Amino acid sequence: MKLIAKYNRVNIAATVLVLLVSGLGYYFILKSVLIHQLDKDLKIEQQEIKDYVKTNNSLPEASNYKDLKISFTPSAEVIEKASIKSISMYNDAEEEMIPSRQLSFSILVKENNYKVSITKSQQETEDMVELIVKITLAIVVLLLLVLFIINRFVLNKLWHPFNDTLQKLQQFNLSNRKHMELSGSDINEFTQLNTAVTSMSNRVIKDYDALKSFTENASHEIQTPLAVVNSKLELLMQSENFTETQMQYIQSIQGEVNRLSKLNQSLLLLTKIDNQQFTGKEAVSLAKIISNQLSNYEELVAAKHITLTKNIDDAVLVYMNETMAAVLVTNLITNAIKHNIEKGSIDITLNEQQLQISNTGQPLNTDPQQLFERFKKDKVQSESLGLGLSIVKKICEQYNFTATYHYAGNQHIVTILFTGS
Known part of the structure; x- marks a missing residue:
C-alpha cells in the first residue's frame, strides 16, 4: 500500500471517528439544553398558576392548546415537591402520540387540594434537534469530501518530490x-x-x-x-x-x-x-551450443562410459547474451559429467519452456537448497570449486530464469525455466 493511501485512510478514519463521537456528544448536549429550556418554561407556567390562585383564590381555566395542556384534578394526595417527567401525549390535530414533558405539583384552593398537570409538547424541540443534526451531518459530509479532495490532489502534489526520488532510486x-x-x-x-x-x-x-x-x-x-x-x-x-x-x-x-x-x-x-x-541480448540457439559443448567433452564422456540421451528441440531460441548462454550450458554439462558415476547416464531435454539436464549419481551429503550458493558443494566431491551452480544461478537471475534442483530415482536433476525470456 502506498504511503499516501495509508495516510488518507488513517486521516479519514480518524476524522470520521472524531466527528462521530463529537456529533453524538453534540446531539445529547443540545437535546439536554433544549429540554432544560422546556422545563424552565413549565416552571414559568407553574409560577403563573400559583400567582393567579394567590390573587384570585380560584383556579384558572384549564387549557388544551396544540402544544400545551393544563389540567386540574381534585386529589387527596399532596405532592410535596414538583416533579417533571417525559411522557407521550395524544395530539388531536396530528392524530398521533407525541413526546412531551409534564410538570406535576399540588395546589390548595379554598381548602381543597388539586393536582395540577402542565404538559408541553417536545415536538418543536425534537424538530429543532433533528434539523440541527441534519445540518451537522451535511457539514460533516462536506468536510469529508473536502478532506478527500485535498488528500487526493493537494497532498499528491505535495508528495511529488518524494515519489520522484523513489522512482529514480528504483531506476538507479x-x-x-x-x-x-x-x-x-x-x-x-x-x-x-x-x-x-x-x-x-x-x-x-x-x-x-x-x-x-x-x-x-x-x-x-x-x-x-x-x-x-x-x-x-x-x-x-x-x-x-x-x-x-x-x-x-x-x-x-x-x-x-x-x-x-x-x-x-x-x-x-x-x-x-x-x-x-554482459548486457547485450540476441536470439541464441541453445541446441547449437549444447551440441558444440558435448563434442568438446566426447572423450571424457566415453572415458566414464556415460550413456547420453538427448531430447532437444532445435527450433528453441532464447534471448540472452551468447557468451552467457555458453557459460550456462558449459557449467551444467560439466557438472553433470564431473558428478556422474562410472557407466552412468546423462539426459538432456530442451523445449520452449525449459532446459533440463539430469545425471546419475550418489545422493548428496549436503542441503540441496545450498547448492546454488558460492563455495557450497557436496563434501564427497572435494575437488569441486563449488562455483558452477552459483554461476548458473547468477546468469538465471540476470535473465529472469528460474533454476531448480532435485534428486529423484538416483538422478540429480537441474531445471532452467525460461520464465523471463
Missing part, C-alpha cells in the same frame, strides 16, 4: 555510472532526503568503480604469475633429476596451481556478471 543502475539528478523541493525534509540520497549514490558509484577496478586488476595480476608458475612446473616435470616422490610433489603443486587459476577465472566471471558487463 550502477553499471551505467550515471549520477542521480533529483528534483528540488521547498520542503526541508525532502531536500535533506535528496541530499542524503545524492551523496550516498555518489559514494556507491565511487566505491563500485574502485572495487571493480581492484577486482579486475587483481584477477589479471594473479593470473600472470599463476601462468608463469605453471609453465615452470611443466619444465621441471620434464627434468630427469627428480625422484618419484619429488615428482609427485611437483604434480600436486601443479594441480593446486591449476585449481587456483580456475578459481580466479570463476570469481572474475561472477564479478563481471554482477557488474552486468
Whole structure:
C-alpha cells in the first residue's frame, strides 16, 4: 500500500471517528439544553398558576392548546415537591402520540387540594434537534469530501518530490555510472532526503568503480604469475633429476596451481556478471551450443562410459547474451559429467519452456537448497570449486530464469525455466 493511501485512510478514519463521537456528544448536549429550556418554561407556567390562585383564590381555566395542556384534578394526595417527567401525549390535530414533558405539583384552593398537570409538547424541540443534526451531518459530509479532495490532489502534489526520488532510486543502475539528478523541493525534509540520497549514490558509484577496478586488476595480476608458475612446473616435470616422490610433489603443486587459476577465472566471471558487463541480448540457439559443448567433452564422456540421451528441440531460441548462454550450458554439462558415476547416464531435454539436464549419481551429503550458493558443494566431491551452480544461478537471475534442483530415482536433476525470456 502506498504511503499516501495509508495516510488518507488513517486521516479519514480518524476524522470520521472524531466527528462521530463529537456529533453524538453534540446531539445529547443540545437535546439536554433544549429540554432544560422546556422545563424552565413549565416552571414559568407553574409560577403563573400559583400567582393567579394567590390573587384570585380560584383556579384558572384549564387549557388544551396544540402544544400545551393544563389540567386540574381534585386529589387527596399532596405532592410535596414538583416533579417533571417525559411522557407521550395524544395530539388531536396530528392524530398521533407525541413526546412531551409534564410538570406535576399540588395546589390548595379554598381548602381543597388539586393536582395540577402542565404538559408541553417536545415536538418543536425534537424538530429543532433533528434539523440541527441534519445540518451537522451535511457539514460533516462536506468536510469529508473536502478532506478527500485535498488528500487526493493537494497532498499528491505535495508528495511529488518524494515519489520522484523513489522512482529514480528504483531506476538507479550502477553499471551505467550515471549520477542521480533529483528534483528540488521547498520542503526541508525532502531536500535533506535528496541530499542524503545524492551523496550516498555518489559514494556507491565511487566505491563500485574502485572495487571493480581492484577486482579486475587483481584477477589479471594473479593470473600472470599463476601462468608463469605453471609453465615452470611443466619444465621441471620434464627434468630427469627428480625422484618419484619429488615428482609427485611437483604434480600436486601443479594441480593446486591449476585449481587456483580456475578459481580466479570463476570469481572474475561472477564479478563481471554482477557488474552486468554482459548486457547485450540476441536470439541464441541453445541446441547449437549444447551440441558444440558435448563434442568438446566426447572423450571424457566415453572415458566414464556415460550413456547420453538427448531430447532437444532445435527450433528453441532464447534471448540472452551468447557468451552467457555458453557459460550456462558449459557449467551444467560439466557438472553433470564431473558428478556422474562410472557407466552412468546423462539426459538432456530442451523445449520452449525449459532446459533440463539430469545425471546419475550418489545422493548428496549436503542441503540441496545450498547448492546454488558460492563455495557450497557436496563434501564427497572435494575437488569441486563449488562455483558452477552459483554461476548458473547468477546468469538465471540476470535473465529472469528460474533454476531448480532435485534428486529423484538416483538422478540429480537441474531445471532452467525460461520464465523471463
